[in-house]
Amino acid sequence: MPHSFSRFSAGCALAALACAPGASKKNPGAVAPAAAAAGAVSVGINTVEQPDPGIAAMVARLDLESYKATIKGLTQFGDRRQGTDRNRAAVDWIEAQLKSYGCTPTARITYDFHQQPRTPRPPMDSAARARAAMWGVGGARVRGTRMPTGVNTDSARQPDAKLRALDTPQSVDGERQEVYCTKVGTTHPNEMYIVGGHMDGIGWGEAANDDGSGTALVMELARVFSSPDVRTDRSIRFILWNNEESGLDGSRAYVAQRAALQGIEDPKGSGKYPEPKWLGMIQHDMMMFDHGMPKADGTMGKEQRREADVNIEFQSRSKFAADAERLAWAFQSANEKYATDYPAQVGRHMTNTDSAPFEDLVPAISLRENERGAQIGAGWDPQWHQPTDLYTTYTDDDFGLGLNAAQTTLSAVAELVGAKGKQ
Numbered sequence: 557m558p559h560s561f562s563r564f565s566a567g568c569a570l571a572a573l574a575c576a577p578g579a580s581k582k583n584p585g586a587v588a589p590a591a592a593a594a595g596a597v598s599v600g601i602n603t604v605e606q607p608d609p610g611i612a613a614m615v616a617r618l619d620l621e622s623y624k625a626t627i628k629g630l631t632q633f634g635d636r637r638q639g640t641d642r643n644r645a646a647v648d649w650i651e652a653q654l655k656s657y658g659c660t661p662t663a664r665i666t667y668d669f670h671q672q673p674r675t676p677r678p679p680m681d682s683a684a685r686a687r688a689a690m691w692g693v694g695g696a697r698v699r700g701t702r703m704p705t706g707v708n709t710d711s712a713r714q715p716d717a718k719l720r721a722l723d724t725p726q727s728v729d730g731e732r733q734e735v736y737c738t739k740v741g742t743t744h745p746n747e748m749y750i751v752g753g754h755m756d757g758i759g760w761g762e763a764a765n766d767d768g769s770g771t772a773l774v775m776e777l778a779r780v781f782s783s784p785d786v787r788t789d790r791s792i793r794f795i796l797w798n799n800e801e802s803g804l805d806g807s808r809a810y811v812a813q814r815a816a817l818q819g820i821e822d823p824k825g826s827g828k829y830p831e832p833k834w835l836g837m838i839q840h841d842m843m844m845f846d847h848g849m850p851k852a853d854g855t856m857g858k859e860q861r862r863e864a865d866v867n868i869e870f871q872s873r874s875k876f877a878a879d880a881e882r883l884a885w886a887f888q889s890a891n892e893k894y895a896t897d898y899p900a901q902v903g904r905h906m907t908n909t910d911s912a913p914f915e916d917l918v919p920a921i922s923l924r925e926n927e928r929g930a931q932i933g934a935g936w937d938p939q940w941h942q943p944t945d946l947y948t949t950y951t952d953d954d955f956g957l958g959l960n961a962a963q964t965t966l967s968a969v970a971e972l973v974g975a976k977g978k979q
């Protein structure tokens with residue numbers, strides 16, 4: 557059986573709960589507890605919560621083809637490198653898409669960016685090398701086969717002449733912009749969750765996975781939450797960061813400009829809150845490729861590994877670690893209830909992504925294809941920052957992992973903001 561059939565059933569109608577995790581094609585004989593009875597079902601010491609039909613209907617408005625089409629749309633701008641015309645064109649295109657979904661008004665953050673000259677790192681002594689072999693970024697323990705990682709800077713490694721030409725202009729210092737739109741809550745418009753991905757990329761490819769996959773996820777959620785029949789008690793901001801690849805500069809600019817504006821009504825008495833109080837920050841970065849650990853000979857599995865999952869990370873060293881961990885488990889629980897094909901795991905080493913500038917101000921988590929420190933950092937994604945990060949590199953199993961992360965965040969956020977839609 558083709559691998560893709562084991563995971564995906566075209567036209568599977570989640571609204572009718574036919575796609576509840578226990579009733580997927582992968583495991584057709586299983587009966588989801590959801591189907592057994594209304595209300596909570598007690599299983600030993602655990603309580604299995606029931607999916608909410610309204611939220612399930614919202615999740616069913618996500619689909620693989622729409623998610624793929626949005627990623628494909630982003631790849632028309634090549635790697636979308638910050639500080640280039642193709643990056644600015646991508647910001648315009650994203651904004652037009654958000655408007656077409658009814659996620660209005662849109663707005664932009666404007667900031668200046670100047671590349672700092674890099675100071676070369678001092679060479680590592682043997683003790684430092686041993687530490688680096690054992691410990692990844694974010695405090696993660698690295699195990700198993702490890703492959704080198706890095707950013708491709710060699711244009712000759714992009715064999716497609718058209719794409720090579722598109723990716724050729726390099727960054728010019730100066731003004732930058734990033735775009736967002738907001739779903740305004742009906743009863744608590746002054747409080748919001750932030751849902752983000754970064755739209756810039758590097759490496760002489762199309763940045764399809766890093767981070768077209770997270771950008772498209774955020775855009776798809778903006779589309780579903782902007783449906784005219786969907787109401788939410790609290791607000792949600794959908795934001796597409798720029799300058800992630802230069803060092804989280806877009807998200808840092810947002811925090812610097814807007815942290816102090818939280819919860820302030822402006823103009824006074826208007827009921828409008830340009831910057832609702834931040835309740836949580838949820839980042840999406842590299843959502844699709846989970847083919848397992850590199851083999852001993854340095855090659856990778858050709859297919860999505862059978863145990864592929866969505867990795868939800870928080871940072872245990874952050875000021876809001878306890879609340880961030882609770883938020884992560886709320887997402888894991890939403891995944892169990894609403895995601896069709898892939899499970900989710902929680903880890904405590906969130907790092908190197910746009911949720912980091914928020915982690916000491918608000919509960920912050922990130923969703924990824926793998927753990928950033930122990931797995932991606934050890935070379936589990938050979939397309940990372942490479943010319944091979946192309947739309948055509950990925951199979952429907954890969955795109956489907958991103959879709960399941962979208963189902964996870966959509967349903968978790970829907971629960972958190974008190975979303976109600978037509979069933």
Ligand SMILES: [Zn+2]
Pocket residue numbers: 754766767800841842
């Ligand atoms: Zn990224």
